[in-house]
Amino acid sequence: MRLSRGFLPTLKEVPAEAQIASHRLMLRAGLVRQTSAGIYAWLPVGLRVLRNIEQIVREEQNAIGAQEVLMPTVQSSELWKRSGRYDAYGPEMLRIRDRQDRELLYGPTNEEMITDLFGQVIKSYRELPQALYHVQWKFRDELRPRFGVMRGREFFMKDAYSFDASYEDAVATYRRMMLAYLRTFQRLGVRAVPMKADTGPIGGDLSHEFLVLAPTGESGVFFDAALEEQDWLHENVDIADHASLEVFFNGVTRFYAATDEMHDETSWEDVPADRRREGRGIEVGHIFYFGTKYTESMGISVSGPDGAQFFPEMGSYGIGVSRLVGAVIEASHDEAGIIWPDSVAPYRAAILSLKPGDEAVDALCERLYGAAPDAFLYDDRSERAGVKFNDADLMGHPWQMIVGPRGAKEGKVELKRRATGERFELTAEDALAKVL
Numbered sequence: 001m002r003l004s005r006g007f008l009p010t011l012k013e014v015p016a017e018a019q020i021a022s023h024r025l026m027l028r029a030g031l032v033r034q035t036s037a038g039i040y041a042w043l044p045v046g047l048r049v050l051r052n053i054e055q056i057v058r059e060e061q062n063a064i065g066a067q068e069v070l071m072p073t074v075q076s077s078e079l080w081k082r083s084g085r086y087d088a089y090g091p092e093m094l095r096i097r098d099r100q101d102r103e104l105l106y107g108p109t110n111e112e113m114i115t116d117l118f119g120q121v122i123k124s125y126r127e128l129p130q131a132l133y134h135v136q137w138k139f140r141d142e143l144r145p146r147f148g149v150m151r152g153r154e155f156f157m158k159d160a161y162s163f164d165a166s167y168e169d170a171v172a173t174y175r176r177m178m179l180a181y182l183r184t185f186q187r188l189g190v191r192a193v194p195m196k197a198d199t200g201p202i203g204g205d206l207s208h209e210f211l212v213l214a215p216t217g218e219s220g221v222f223f224d225a226a227l228e229e230q231d232w233l234h235e236n237v238d239i240a241d242h243a244s245l246e247v248f249f250n251g252v253t254r255f256y257a258a259t260d261e262m263h264d265e266t267s268w269e270d271v272p273a274d275r276r277r278e279g280r281g282i283e284v285g286h287i288f289y290f291g292t293k294y295t296e297s298m299g300i301s302v303s304g305p306d307g308a309q310f311f312p313e314m315g316s317y318g319i320g321v322s323r324l325v326g327a328v329i330e331a332s333h334d335e336a337g338i339i340w341p342d343s344v345a346p347y348r349a350a351i352l353s354l355k356p357g358d359e360a361v362d363a364l365c366e367r368l369y370g371a372a373p374d375a376f377l378y379d380d381r382s383e384r385a386g387v388k389f390n391d392a393d394l395m396g397h398p399w400q401m402i403v404g405p406r407g408a409k410e411g412k413v414e415l416k417r418r419a420t421g422e423r424f425e426l427t428a429e430d431a432l433a434k435v436l
């Protein structure tokens with residue numbers, strides 16, 4: 001994108017209510033704009049990051065055999081009355097009346113809807129297991145939305161739902177999802193620590209949440225440093241084999257990790273002192289096993305091998321896709337601005353022309369930009385160099401390709417790595433080879 005024509009309103013100052021780094025930086029870097037309390041418009045550059053995160057989440061769900069669907073945001077209250085959650089869910093539920101005065105709602109989650117859809121399609125244990133997910137906007141009428149997109153009222157979530165023939169199969173699915181989550185967050189360039197969690201309104205008795213370590217996290221966390229050092233992408237697990245999944249799961253859960261609600265001092269004593277980590281975390285994912293809570297309450301059964309009906313065992317698995325945009329920034333920024341991990345960055349590089357109008361500079365910039373226009377943010381504005389450097393550091397592209405009059409005469413580009421500040425003097429070809 002050419003910055004001179006971009007819809008990219010960077011800001012010098014931000015409103016007072018933006019206290020934490022990610023909220024301030026998302027506004028200053030022109031990624032989002034608030035349209036009402038807890039509800040945001042995603043501007044072009046912010047939307048590119050949201051889509052990059054969504055795609056990595058999607059790939060890791062597909063890799064474990066989950067099938068993507070897309071359920072609507074507006075739901076009938078009838079489904080929630082069948083499960084008994086319509087009243088139990090409380091004031092967070094946005095309730096709507098249509099022109100026929102029918103009771104609808106803007107979905108905060110989709111257990112009821114997916115279970116109803118499953119029941120319409122699957123009739124026999126032979127068709128199990130099923131794992132279905134979608135990435136869809138949710139609404140929860142938070143009393144105090146804050147921290148920007150981190151705790152919004154309308155937010156983007158990947159929510160997956162699984163249906164198994166037995167408890168053992170459901171536990172294997174749960175463990176498969178845990179591996180998919182650990183791989184997802186590692187690919188996003190953040191360290192997310194899995195912790196035993198409380199189950200809350202979703203229900204069930206087996207639950208873990210995944211917390212990205214950041215000083216502004218809402219949860220206090222206590223964990224064994226060993227959990228930060230694993231390479232989940234190269235963890236050798238046969239996801240079709242229950243025994244292999246059990247070894248993986250025990251390999252994760254043998255390390256102590258708990259949020260402050262679940263923290264247990266005596267177990268904490270067992271962690272070697274030099275491996276004890278305390279801090280704050282941002283919950284970016286939460287997985288639940290809750291058995292037949294919804295299949296039973298909604299009367300959704302399938303026929304078993306003996307012909308008798310039984311209620312499938314379920315779990316649900318959420319990732320906060322829009323929250324992750326903020327969480328990644330919280331985990332990866334400095335005083336100059338955002339430092340995007342390569343995997344989620346909106347662009348590979350910013351091309352900074354230090355002298356628009358200079359023939360050699362323009363020619364070299366157009367050559368770089370022309371090589372991969374969708375990969376670059378080309379700062380072709382007639383602004384001073386200092387403004388361009390500051391804006392590039394603020395926006396956090398992994399690379400800056402700096403083109404000045406002297407270098408351009410020799411066909412040279414100065415390359416700067418945002419995360420380390422490392423600089424390289426290269427030809428256009430070598431710079432492109434390094435960046436793309």
Ligand SMILES: Nc1ncnc2c1ncn2[C@@H]1O[C@H](COS(=O)(=O)NC(=O)[C@@H](N)CS)[C@@H](O)[C@H]1O
Binds near residue numbers: 316
């Ligand atoms: N108000 C919110 N704003 C942004 N993200 C949120 C908000 N509430 C929850 N999330 C994200 O959504 C994830 C899943 O939400 S949840 O309530 O824990 N789980 C569910 O809703 C289950 N139905 C998962 S399928 C959370 O881990 C969090 O990352």
